[in-house]
Amino acid sequence: xxxxxxxxxxxxxxxxxxxxxxxxxxxxxxxxxxxxxxxxxxxxxxxxxxxxxxxxxxxxxxxxxxxxxxxxxxxxxxxxxxxxxxxxxxxxxxxxxxxxxxxxxxxxxxxxxxxxxxxxxxxxxxxxxxxxxxxxxxxxxxxxxxxxxxxxxxxxxxxxxxxxxxxxxxxxxxxxxxxxxxxxxxxxxxxxxxxxxxxxxxxxxxxxxxxxxxxxxxxxxxxxxxxxxxxxxxxxxxxxxxxxxxxxxxxxxxxxxxxxx
Amino acid sequence: xxxxxxxxxxxxxxxxxxxxxxxxxxxxxxxxxxxxxxxxxxxxxxxxxxxxxxxxxxxxxxxxxxxxxxxxxxxxxxxxxxxxxxxxxxxxxxxxxxxxxxxxxxxxxxxxxxxxxxxxxxxxxxxxxxxxxxxxxxxxxxxxxxxxxxxxxxxxxxxxxxxxxxxxxxxxxxxxxxxxxxxxxxxxxxxxxxxxxxxxxxxxxxxxxxxxxxxxxxxxxxxxxxxxxxxxxxxxxxxxxxxxxxxxxxxxxxx
Ligand SMILES: Nc1ncnc2c1ncn2[C@@H]1O[C@H](COP(=O)(O)OP(=O)(O)OP(=O)(O)O)[C@@H](O)[C@H]1O
Ligand SMILES: [Mg+2]
Numbered sequence: 001x002x003x004x005x006x007x008x009x010x011x012x013x014x015x016x017x018x019x020x021x022x023x024x025x026x027x028x029x030x031x032x033x034x035x036x037x038x039x040x041x042x043x044x045x046x047x048x049x050x051x052x053x054x055x056x057x058x059x060x061x062x063x064x065x066x067x068x069x070x071x072x073x074x075x076x077x078x079x080x081x082x083x084x085x086x087x088x089x090x091x092x093x094x095x096x097x098x099x100x101x102x103x104x105x106x107x108x109x110x111x112x113x114x115x116x117x118x119x120x121x122x123x124x125x126x127x128x129x130x131x132x133x134x135x136x137x138x139x140x141x142x143x144x145x146x147x148x149x150x151x152x153x154x155x156x157x158x159x160x161x162x163x164x165x166x167x168x169x170x171x172x173x174x175x176x177x178x179x180x181x182x183x184x185x186x187x188x189x190x191x192x193x194x195x196x197x198x199x200x201x202x203x204x205x206x207x208x209x210x211x212x213x214x215x216x217x218x219x220x221x222x223x224x225x226x227x228x229x230x231x232x233x234x235x236x237x238x239x240x241x242x243x244x245x246x247x248x249x250x251x252x253x254x255x256x257x258x259x260x261x
Numbered sequence: 262x263x264x265x266x267x268x269x270x271x272x273x274x275x276x277x278x279x280x281x282x283x284x285x286x287x288x289x290x291x292x293x294x295x296x297x298x299x300x301x302x303x304x305x306x307x308x309x310x311x312x313x314x315x316x317x318x319x320x321x322x323x324x325x326x327x328x329x330x331x332x333x334x335x336x337x338x339x340x341x342x343x344x345x346x347x348x349x350x351x352x353x354x355x356x357x358x359x360x361x362x363x364x365x366x367x368x369x370x371x372x373x374x375x376x377x378x379x380x381x382x383x384x385x386x387x388x389x390x391x392x393x394x395x396x397x398x399x400x401x402x403x404x405x406x407x408x409x410x411x412x413x414x415x416x417x418x419x420x421x422x423x424x425x426x427x428x429x430x431x432x433x434x435x436x437x438x439x440x441x442x443x444x445x446x447x448x449x450x451x452x453x454x455x456x457x458x459x460x461x462x463x464x465x466x467x468x469x470x471x472x473x474x475x476x477x478x479x480x481x482x483x484x485x486x487x488x489x490x491x492x493x494x495x496x497x498x499x500x501x502x503x504x505x506x507x508x509x510x511x512x513x514x515x516x
Contacts, residue, residue: 150346153316156334158360158411172350249350249391 035218042222049223055208059227062204065121066193069128073185077136078178082170084137085144098137106131106188107195114200124196124204131192132185139181143174176250179243186239190232205231262292262447263313263415268322270308281472282308286322288466288475293445297458299509300468300476306451307343309473310417313449314340326415336364339413341421343451345404347392353379353403354388360411378406381436383429397424402433409440415447422457431489434460442486455509459483459501460492467505469513477508 021039028038049055084091106127117123147170155169171178197206205228212220268286271279283305290296298306311317313324315334324331326338347356357378361371379388382402392400401424408416422430438461441448452458458465459481467476483498492498 148344148346150342150344151348153311153314153334153340154342154346154348154407155363156316157314157336157338157340157408157413158363159336160363169348172348175350247350249393251349251393 034216037219037222039222042219042226045219045223046226049220049227058204058208059231062193062197062206063231065125065204066128066189069125069193070132070185070189072125073129073132073136073189074182077133077181077185078140078171081137081140081178081181082144082166082174084141085147085174086166086170091141094137098134101130102134102138106192107199110196110199119200119202123200124193127196128189128192131188135184135188136178136181139184140174140178143177143181144170146177147173176247179247183236183239183243186235187232190228190235194228262294262327263288263290263449264323264325264328265289265309265313266323266325268309268312268324269320270305270312270317271320283312284472284474286473286475288478290447290449292447294464295441295448295450295462297450297452297462297465298468299452299455299458299465299505300473301470301509302453304468304471305473306468307419310340310419310449310451313415314338314417316340336360336411337413338415338417339408339411341404341408341416341418343419343423345392345400347400347403347407349392352389352391353384353395356392356403357406357410360407364411375406375410378410379403381409381440382406382433398426398429401425402429405433413446415449417449419451420453421450423453430457435489437461438487455502455505459498459505460487460489465505467508476513479505479508 021043025039028036080094084094109130110123110127113123113126117126151173152165152169155165160168193204194206194209197204198210201207201210205224209221209224209228212218212224265286265288268283269281270283271281274280286309288296298309300306308317312319313326313331315324315331315338348359351359354372354375357375358368358371361374362368366374376388379385382405384399384402384406387395387399392403395403401421405418405421422433425433434457440446448461450458450461462481465479465481467479468474469476479501481501483492483495483501
């Protein structure tokens with residue numbers, strides 16, 4: 001990446017953000033709704049929120065749950081998806097299950113899960129886990145299915161056993177597609193993190209957000225939304241960096257967001 | 262060395278009846294023999310190599326290598342696929358070393374050997390390129406080097422020079438003959454080029470249009486080592502090429 005490229009590549013996203021803020025500020029001034037404070041008032045809350053130990057603790061708590069749910073989901077979903085892609089039997093077993101679970105909004109399961117596991121970490125982590133698992137399974141499955149058979153044959157001719165081939169040929173060959181699923185999973189992890197905390201209020205980003213909403217602290221509400229958005233942006237940016245580094249060898253699957261390629 | 266007996270292969274096609282790709286192939290290839298397979302597109306040449314490689318089971322018949330029935334792939338039979346099938350996450354060097362490391366060779370030794378083979382296929386300087394950064398012909402050469410690297414005693418080559426320009430092609434034909442003269446590997450070589458088959462082979466097997474049967478086997482009695490420049494003006498070479506071309510064009514007798 002040349003220095004010239006980095007300095008101009010950051011410009012369009014910056015302009016987009018500024019444009020959005022300007023629109024928000026304008027809308028707030030024009031419509032004068034109490035539920036829509038002007039952008040500058042919400043943004044003024046940001047330093048206070050980010051300096052507040054309590055708020056920081058809640059953000060960290062949310063991120064911790066998200067990381068655990070996300071990590072566990074990857075540990076399960078990638079192997080399941082890859083196995084499905086290479087074995088018709090395994091695919092025939094899992095496919096109907098996934099078809100049933102896929103369209104259900106995971107947050108809608110939250111009240112039921114809370115009956116089993118309570119309002120604590122376990123329920124929220126499980127919902128995040130479910131939200132992340134499905135796209136990762138799906139894309140791992142597609143990626144594994146598309147692996148060129150002759151690649152596996154070449155490895156077999158070198159004496160590689162089937163299970164080894166799954167780890168050392170299918171996994172790397174499917175990796176670009178797996179990463180597409182993981183990126184979707186990352187966004188869903190963030191969404192399910194917030195909604196789970198909205199339903200099971202106890203701690204976390206969603207808890208602050210919705211408690212502030214109840215107390216009509218609208219500038220805090222919007223400041224929290226900005227923080228969540230920023231969190232998503234940073235996580236996605238870090239993930240794209242990791243991906244670009246790990247699968248630099250691959251033909252591009254999709255063009256990555258402007259400026260990060 | 263390779264004993265193919267009464268081999269047939271049918272595929273269950275998604276729509277309707279089964280489709281016969283190969284019918285009643287019997288062929289013996291001696292150790293150190295170079296046999297080419299010629300035939301129209303879709304007659305089952307690739308399928309025949311896959312069955313000998315152990316990648317695809319036959320519908321009928323048997324294949325034995327050194328007296329042992331083939332039940333799966335093994336490092337004694339090295340395939341070079343029409344589609345290259347390189348590992349895209351590995352560099353040229355990584356691809357060529359792969360089989361050596363897989364066979365348990367120490368890394369430094371494997372790298373040394375891989376570099377020698379990369380030189381042999383004229384890819385010096387491209388060691389750290391990824392497959393996506395190579396042309397079709399270059400990929401093909403990496404695929405050849407990758408298979409030669411781990412030293413299979415039988416080579417199963419499926420149009421390995423198909424994607425090459427005429428100059429590189431003749432260059433690699435000479436390299437292949439040199440390698441073959443040196444270690445006398447057994448080679449089953451699929452090609453579309455009659456000249457190439459005659460130039461390289463001890464025997465040429467001509468298959469019929471689908472379903473592929475053996476139409477005729479032609480012994481190539483030209484002396485070795487062969488030099489291209491001499492062969493091109495050799496009457497016997499010219500006659501063989503013309504005869505085989507006629508044979509391929511000849512209408513097929515009813516089975
Ligand atoms: N997996 C498969 N399923 C169904 N039919 C197949 C399959 N593989 C090959 N065939 C059929 O078998 C026949 C022989 O195919 P094969 O690839 O062996 O031909 P080929 O002689 O190598 O052709 P080419 O010279 O074009 O490479 C074809 O008619 C093809 O349609
Ligand atoms: Mg073929």
